[in-house]
Amino acid sequence: xxxxxxxxxxxxxxxxxxxxxxxxxxxxxxxxxxxxxxxxxxxxxxxxxxxxxxxxxxxxxxxxxxxxxxxxxxxxxxxxxxxxxxxxxxxxxxxxxxxxxxxxxxxxxxxxxxxxxxxxxxxxxxxxxxxxxxxxxxxxxxxxxxx
Numbered sequence: 001x002x003x004x005x006x007x008x009x010x011x012x013x014x015x016x017x018x019x020x021x022x023x024x025x026x027x028x029x030x031x032x033x034x035x036x037x038x039x040x041x042x043x044x045x046x047x048x049x050x051x052x053x054x055x056x057x058x059x060x061x062x063x064x065x066x067x068x069x070x071x072x073x074x075x076x077x078x079x080x081x082x083x084x085x086x087x088x089x090x091x092x093x094x095x096x097x098x099x100x101x102x103x104x105x106x107x108x109x110x111x112x113x114x115x116x117x118x119x120x121x122x123x124x125x126x127x128x129x130x131x132x133x134x135x136x137x138x139x140x141x142x143x144x145x146x147x
Contacts, residue, residue: 027054032069034124035143036136043124047071056125057084067126069144075121079113082106088128096121098141103131 029044029051044067046052052070056062072078075096082089086108093102093116101118105128116123122144131137 027051029068032145034069034145036140039134041065041067044068045071047073055080055085056087056089058086060086062087062127064127065130067124067130070123070125072121072123075119077116077118078120078123079115080106080123080125081113082108082110085109089125090128090131092124092126092131092136092142093118093120094122094124094142094144095119098143100136100138100140100142103136103138 027050029046031042032045033040033042035041046055046068047070052072055070056068070078070080078093080091085106088108089106091102091104091106091114092100093104094100095118101120102116104114106114122142124142
């Protein structure tokens with residue numbers, strides 16, 4: 001029987017090199033306010049690779065008007081999935097000019113990709129049904145402050 005042993009230095013360096021992934025609870029999301037239909041909405045802001053990768057995973061609940069805005073840094077056909085996401089969400093895909101291109105429902109733990117129909121710069125996730133309850137629909141314009 002062969003046993004592989006990694007030197008402690010290797011393990012230590014690996015943990016130092018990946019501090020963001022060592023403990024997801026340590027991730028801090030900045031806040032951003034978006035405006036649509038004359039209303040302001042404060043959101044958590046996922047504007048780095050690490051924050052986008054974490055997203056809303058592992059949360060057991062989210063307050064009624066809480067959500068997250070993902071900034072992809074440049075327009076692209078975006079895809080979202082629900083790995084390790086415990087609550088049902090809706091996602092609104094938003095172009096660089098602020099136009100909402102799609103609003104789609106996503107189910108907890110669903111590993112299939114929910115994709116935008118156009119090149120988008122942002123994805124806005126809220127509790128499932130929130131966009132409909134607030135009258136936000138495809139074609140609306142979301143005002144997002146420049147970074």
